[in-house]
């Protein structure tokens with residue numbers, strides 16, 4: 052019997068799944084998920100991502116079973132698995148969503164394409180985000196995003212499942228895939244049911260606190276939607292979330308102005324989600340090379356392993372930075388402002404190149420989404436050439452976002468008894484007070500690695516000197532053209548929180564910097 056294979060990757064759902072809907076409309080379907088050892092061996096992969104995917108797979112398998120279907124899970128490289136399947140039971144076509152993943156998935160997809168051509172199997176792919184393959188020009192991108200989000204969700208016709216020739220493989224243990232077994236004990240758990248519950252709760256209740264509460268690491272965990280890992284694994288589709296949000300806005304009475312503002316701000320994030328992934332889609336090299344090649348060699352020769360190690364261990368000596376690292380390690384999540392601050396501290400006073408820092412954070416973030424992640428890493432490190440430089444001072448951020456030191460004391464228990472006046476600069480504590488608080492500076496909390504003010508000033512000077520070079524300035528226009536946001540994009544406000552005007556519109560992505568209000 053001829054059938055079509057639907058290859059599930061980071062789209063673990065049945066709802067709004069165009070490749071599945073189309074395959075089911077045409078005839079019998081085999082639903083396949085491949086656990087690819089090569090993918091999990093990449094330096095950006097972590098046990099938490101793997102476990103989260105398995106949790107999503109369990110929900111997907113249960114949903115399929117309810118419809119009388121079955122999910123086939125195989126362990127092996129994609130081309131190998133497809134070839135074995137084809138030899139056992141030839142199929143007509145391979146259906147999948149387009150994936151803007153890391154360099155490894157890009158190369159794997161090329162290999163799958165070659166295999167399909169060699170076997171005469173039709174490979175059909177559908178976009179799952181507002182990301183356009185082979186985009187010629189950014190000018191009309193926003194229109195395309197709107198059109199995709201407005202399309203009706205793909206409905207699933209009755210499923211006729213092709214009975215696979217084998218049973219599913221048992222998923223290997225993370226260690227068998229070469230993964231470090233650590234996973235954050237308080238991380239979010241995967242699966243569509245959890246994603247939908249979070250979405251409902253956010254749209255009904257939590258959106259009221261979205262504006263004004265997403266910058267502080269204290270309020271952000273409940274004020275933000277927390278949908279990011281589910282969007283990254285595709286347990287919900289972006290279109291589902293956009294449409295549900297728009298429907299909720301339309302239902303809200305006038306009296307619910309705060310909720311409406313919150314939801315509108317949230318919608319602008321969903322838009323930026325795709326804006327950033329589009330950058331990686333259009334420029335796959337940005338995962339490992341500076342977007343603006345004029346910044347090559349700026350930080351590379353000065354790699355300081357001691358600075359990197361201190362950052363990863365949460366031993367920079369700046370309490371807010373170390374508390375964020377501690378929270379991230381336990382939960383797998385941080386809000387936008389604290390992520391930006393971490394990267395800024397790494398890139399400026401610690402003068403670390405973004406690539407190693409980005410790999411570490413990719414493993415730490417449960418929601419790792421290569422397109423957003425690498426674009427943000429470069430943006431916060433000043434190597435895109437098109438963004439206003441924003442350098443976050445971790446002491447000022449602590450005073451603004453955690454004025455009573457509640458967050459810092461929660462994640463750094465050694466500081467619990469330190470009085471407020473010293474809480475963000477414990478190295479200034481007089482020795483007798485240190486003794487009274489039971490704190491040994493240099494032991495319980497590290498001494499700062501560098502003088503924050505001096506190191507930040509020097510790093511900015513180095514960056515500005517590079518930026519002022521005529522050839523660096525000259526190359527900027529082409530990057531703006533290819534990657535810059537355009538006038539009229541949702542949430543496009545300047546980095547001082549004001550709307551982008553014609554006068555300040557020259558810094559195309561300045562807008563993004565203020566997205567956390």
Ligand SMILES: Cc1cc2nc3c(=O)[nH]c(=O)nc-3n(C[C@H](O)[C@H](O)[C@H](O)COP(=O)(O)OP(=O)(O)OC[C@H]3O[C@@H](n4cnc5c(N)ncnc54)[C@H](O)[C@@H]3O)c2cc1C
Pocket residue numbers: 265275276277278279280282283317320321323324325327385386387388390391394416418419420421423424427428431566
């Ligand atoms: C250095 C750095 C690395 C980042 N890496 C990732 C990553 O790997 N994966 C990821 O999903 N987000 C990343 N972000 C963006 C942002 O911090 C997270 O999307 C957000 O904190 C996730 O929480 P949430 O779902 O509650 O967000 P909400 O505020 O509820 O936003 C809803 C959704 O909008 C999207 N979104 C939100 N903020 C942004 C943004 N600034 N840019 C693009 N899309 C956005 C996400 O999909 C998010 O789930 C990164 C930010 C920085 C500064």
